[in-house]
Amino acid sequence: MAESSGPGEVPGNGPANVPDARLAASVILLRDGADGPEVFVQHRVSSMDFAAGMVVFPGGRVDAVDGSGWSFPDDVARQHAQAWHRCTIAAEDAGTAGHNAGRVLAAALREVEEEAGLVLDAGQLRPWANWVTPEDQPKRFDTYFYLALPGAEAEARHQTTEAWQSLWMPVRGILEAEASGALKLMPPTLVLLEELLRLGDAGTALAVERDIVPVRPEPGALKAFFERRRQKPPSTAP
Template identity: 30%
Template sequence: MELNHETIDTPPRDSASVVMLRDGAQGLEVLLMRRHADSAVLGGAYVFPGGKVDAADASADMLARLDQPPALLHARLGEPGLTAQQAAAFFVAAAREAAEESGLLLLQRGDDEIALHSADACARLRAGEPLAALLAAHGARLDTDALAPWSRWITPRRPSVMNKRFDTRFFLAAAPPAQQTQIDDFEVTEARWLTPRAALQQYRAHEIDMAPPQIVSLLHLMQYRDVAQAMADARSRTPPLIEPQPVETPETRVLCYPGDADHPVPQRALPAPVPTRLLWRNKRFEPPQGFAEFID
């Protein structure tokens, strides 16, 4: 993954991403999906399921199929600058993109029949059937309560690894236990369930590629022992806003985050020991002290 040094003047595009979690034999595991090598956005990189917010995500038909009122979702997202409908659209986009890319469909708890047929439902989504119509056909509602707002990342005007800007809301979600991951082999070519430590070890070893938001998020996830603890923490606070600040040094390029001495926001957005900066070294982004103290 090469650095991008171009300045982009276009406003960031609203998007949503789901950090899908499950409890494994070695502890908390996270779903990472490899984007197709020819993808215009992070081709070949391992990412969390997600994508752009569509107009249909805020349609009246779609909002009528939610398990929670938009006003409540608006409060959970913690962004007063949005309308309730706009806030709800992020929840919808997160769930829709997760279903399309991972085959995991978040419906009301207890909808066992839909859970057992999630592969067919997700295939219909990939074929272009609107999510609202699919839910209406099954008499189901979207399980927005399964999504816990976790963080908000805005790509800087001088991005690090791609030539597009996004304003992404990240959500945590527990993988529905009755469903199996099913990739589309189009946008996504591989899926891996890994502990945060294993994912970072593979990244350090150049076995997988990742972008800075995934790297920092995995370092953050290492503090949780299981899904329940991660979800409880996410639900206890307002999602932090993270706007990386690129800094050039004579040796390399640095990405600084809130709380860093070279970032305009003095308060930490993420708890210690999550680093407040990443350095580009050996064709990898890594904490200033390296990965050893986190993953060895």
């Protein structure tokens, strides 16, 4: 049975057994490296029930604990609400919109601390993208991606049991490994990494004006994506 929708959760609008998309937050930790931009990623263990064996950014679902006790100003939540104004957490009432944005931001900060050992300031997280899992998937998420550039003194580390390793990797190297079949990416991760590679460096990425339009792939899109990746010749560049 599908879970009841909370604020900002996307209810299935197809068959009755379509699960709701749970709110989730993911953080793209970015820095400049010798071979272009680098990101901190996790190689998920194969036993996970979602994105098993995939290379992902730190993140997770929004929990009840994220609904209050924030250490960041309300102004930050309101600014983020403006960035997410096209997304499901948007609301006509400014207070509700700010609260919804605050919940997701709090989850992003918590997940980065839990999974990468980084305590970031809320002002370091920039709303970047929103993807919703297709309705034909058994586990669905309405995921809010943030971009963050941690300071040179802040060293991310591996400390999650959901992955067998976590480390900084060149964006170009990740995409080349995915193209050769050496590792797997979910569609949002692939698209966002390709964008970062085109932007070229962290400063350029931060300077980009974002008009965030939610990406809601149709049923069948995920299966088609992985079929295309399996059929892709190893020599083809990403």
